[in-house]
Amino acid sequence: MHKATVRDRDINGKTALVRVDFNVPLKDGQIEDDTRIVASLPTIEYLLKHGCKVILCAHLGRPKGEVVPELSLAPCADRLSELLGKRVGFVEDCIGQEVAEKAVQMQAGDVLLLENTRFYCAEKSKNEGEMLEFAEKLAAPAELYVNDAFGAGHRNHASTYGVTKYLSPCVAGLLVEEEIEQLTRILIAPQEGFVVVLGGAKVEDKIGVIKALLPKCEKMLIGGAMSWAFFKAKGMEVGLSLCEPESVESAEEVLATMGADLQKLMLPVDVYMQNVAGDHQIKYAAADAIEPGWDALDIGDETRKSYADTILKAANVFWNGPMGKFENKPFDEGTFAVAKAMGACPGFNVVGGGDSVAAVTKMRVADAIDHISTGGGASLEFLEDGSLSAIEALDSK
Numbered sequence: 001m002h003k004a005t006v007r008d009r010d011i012n013g014k015t016a017l018v019r020v021d022f023n024v025p026l027k028d029g030q031i032e033d034d035t036r037i038v039a040s041l042p043t044i045e046y047l048l049k050h051g052c053k054v055i056l057c058a059h060l061g062r063p064k065g066e067v068v069p070e071l072s073l074a075p076c077a078d079r080l081s082e083l084l085g086k087r088v089g090f091v092e093d094c095i096g097q098e099v100a101e102k103a104v105q106m107q108a109g110d111v112l113l114l115e116n117t118r119f120y121c122a123e124k125s126k127n128e129g130e131m132l133e134f135a136e137k138l139a140a141p142a143e144l145y146v147n148d149a150f151g152a153g154h155r156n157h158a159s160t161y162g163v164t165k166y167l168s169p170c171v172a173g174l175l176v177e178e179e180i181e182q183l184t185r186i187l188i189a190p191q192e193g194f195v196v197v198l199g200g201a202k203v204e205d206k207i208g209v210i211k212a213l214l215p216k217c218e219k220m221l222i223g224g225a226m227s228w229a230f231f232k233a234k235g236m237e238v239g240l241s242l243c244e245p246e247s248v249e250s251a252e253e254v255l256a257t258m259g260a261d262l263q264k265l266m267l268p269v270d271v272y273m274q275n276v277a278g279d280h281q282i283k284y285a286a287a288d289a290i291e292p293g294w295d296a297l298d299i300g301d302e303t304r305k306s307y308a309d310t311i312l313k314a315a316n317v318f319w320n321g322p323m324g325k326f327e328n329k330p331f332d333e334g335t336f337a338v339a340k341a342m343g344a345c346p347g348f349n350v351v352g353g354g355d356s357v358a359a360v361t362k363m364r365v366a367d368a369i370d371h372i373s374t375g376g377g378a379s380l381e382f383l384e385d386g387s388l389s390a391i392e393a394l395d396s397k
């Protein structure tokens with residue numbers, strides 16, 4: 001990586017502001033999945049080993065600039081305490097008097113987590129002056145900045161970008177370094193044997209990565225409700241399947257602009273659909289036989305088999321997005337077929353995005369995946385642009 005990391009600078013004994021990605025799923029105040037907290041441990045432990053005072057900041061959910069108690073980071077402080085085996089302090093604010101007081105009391109090896117930065121609207125403000133003013137306050141107690149929030153690397157917010165104007169050095173954490181290194185392997189993969197698997201619902205969110213990777217890959221396998229947008233753009237019947245106008249427009253744009261590369265774009269050849277307008281019966285159909293009143297909710301058996309075969313033969317494969325409405329059985333089977341093939345693929349394989357990661361975990365194939373990205377949107381944006389704006393703001397090596 002061309003950016004400096006915690007290993008490249010003298011950080012010994014310093015007070016570090018560390019932006020982490022603790023945007024974890026919560027249910028009734030409990031952390032449902034602590035993957036992102038676990039992923040932050042190498043950097044935190046590295047800093048502690050070097051006698052740093054570690055001040056962590058992060059966002060959680062979308063509180064829209066207000067204090068939303070359900071979106072407090074306090075449960076993350078408790079979980080982190082357990083994982084580190086030492087008490088992690090918590091401040092119910094991320095700037096101001098109380099933070100300053102706690103910070104000056106810190107000893108080498110202490111860890112302090114600040115409250116959700118998005119409780120302030122300035123964190124994400126489009127008004128640069130306002131955003132920077134907040135960033136300066138956030139930076140105040142620290143001497144150096146470490147960005148280890150890969151999942152927020154594509155956001156120029158106060159805590160991911162603004163603070164780089166007020167602290168020096170500004171370096172990447174070990175998670176960011178690992179993510180960039182692994183995703184770079186996908187980015188520079190030779191065309192032969194490079195397979196991209198994209199699912200989910202919104203083509204408009206993924207149009208950038210489709211356009212960027214279609215010329216570079218050998219095959220792009222499309223699944224999930226995204227497929228129906230392509231069907232509709234081709235004039236096929238999609239019945240009552242999930243198919244938003246923006247997605248259809250984006251699919252039309254892909255079909256109109258990608259020329260010969262479209263040969264590599266694979267769409268489902270069959271589906272499982274449900275009669276949502278009638279008795280809710282479920283039926284198998286060829287892709288061109290989706291009926292009015294029916295909702296196509298998963299890819300069919302032929303598609304599963306051909307996608308799995310393609311994945312198994314891949315030298316490099318990147319997967320983002322479920323193949324169907326996988327939250328509802330039996331429409332999780334297409335996604336699981338892909339997860340299983342990913343697990344069995346001997347090539348270099350990477351999975352990004354919350355839903356696909358959940359599928360590989362549930363299929364117990366996570367250990368067989370070379371890299372599981374902690375960032376969905378960030379991994380897509382990195383593969384599209386080859387860089388992430390907040391990471392670019394860090395010091396060069």
Ligand code: ADP
Binds near residue numbers: 201321353354
């Ligand atoms: P991601 O979060 O992986 O980037 P999206 O947010 O675009 O993907 O879409 C994920 C959602 O799409 C999931 O909730 C999934 O249930 C839904 N989905 C996928 N395929 C279908 C389908 N055929 N019909 C309805 N919903 C679908």
Ligand code: MG
């Ligand atoms: Mg999503």
